[in-house]
Amino acid sequence: MIVLTGATGGLGSQVLRYLLILVPPTDITVSLHNPAGLSPSIASSGITVKQGDYADPASLDSAFTGADKLLLISYPSIAHELRVRHHVNAIDAARRVGVKHIYYTSLAFGYGTTPESCAEVMQAHLDTEKYLKESGLKYTIIREGIYNESYPLYFGFFDPSKDTEVYIPNDGPIAWAARPDLGEGTAKLLALPPSDTRYDNTTLLFSGPQANLLSLHQLAPLISRILGRPVNVHIVSEDEYVRRHKDESGSNVRGTEDFLRKWATTFEAMKRGETGIVDPTLQEVLGRPLKTMEESLREMLTAQGEGEAIKQYAK
């Protein structure tokens, strides 16, 4: 039995979609914060649906019981301690109920660098990775690449319906990866038989391909071409970055000074080269070329509802 958390989310829903092609639905359970968020067609596909809240250990015990493998999708927040607490709850529950192997979706900052990352958003992942390695359980840590689909968050909270000037505190190379590719690659790892131990007790980097290695300055001409108008990137001080993006109304978490100062560390990490490592593992696992950033941008910039990306990643 494979239990998936986060299967209503952007990454988890892609993992589930591909896992359903690889294993019988009766071998899949989803542990969901909000089971009503699952599409009716998936809910009736033969999988088991359970309620599991990272904040409620008893619900996790119940949802993870019977699992050989657990996919632990990271809690979507920049709140370091809360995020780690939720992940620790899940790892402890898995251990209590006898899960054999945990797959954890970490993030692609600082792979192989020392110290591992200066990005605030990476710290909860590093703590979780350490806790998981010390848990005694079999693990596979997947440093999931920076999503093509999340580019507005890095590109100065870009709103393609009106923005032409983009203000960021630093820049650096990013090996962008498409979320469906990451989902498919993660599903393929989950579906491997226990006799295939290649990825046991390892930390993998699922990056995008060399062709997707693009700084934010290099994204600008691609976006300009698709939108048919100029888009210019400006490197400004952290204070100016905060001032330009601050939203005093408090209606939006990404507009708070606290969030913006933490988020600015992401750009420092990019400048250090933390997001610029290209690794062949994802392409090898998929056995086909990966989706390009340009393809994703064309899809997103010519579709309705681009603003949804900002709302989703601002949590």
Ligand SMILES: NC(=O)c1ccc[n+]([C@@H]2O[C@H](COP(=O)([O-])OP(=O)(O)OC[C@H]3O[C@@H](n4cnc5c(N)ncnc54)[C@H](OP(=O)(O)O)[C@@H]3O)[C@@H](O)[C@H]2O)c1
């Ligand atoms: N690699 C990248 O570039 C990148 C970019 C942005 C974010 N991320 C992070 O990567 C992770 C997965 O990304 P994503 O795009 O799939 O995020 P997402 O779309 O926000 O999905 C998050 C999932 O977590 C679930 N969840 C929320 N609160 C929970 C709780 N208390 N207990 C159990 N589950 C809970 C959500 O369920 P409900 O919908 O029912 O609440 C949802 O299924 C998140 O941590 C996200 O912040 C990565």
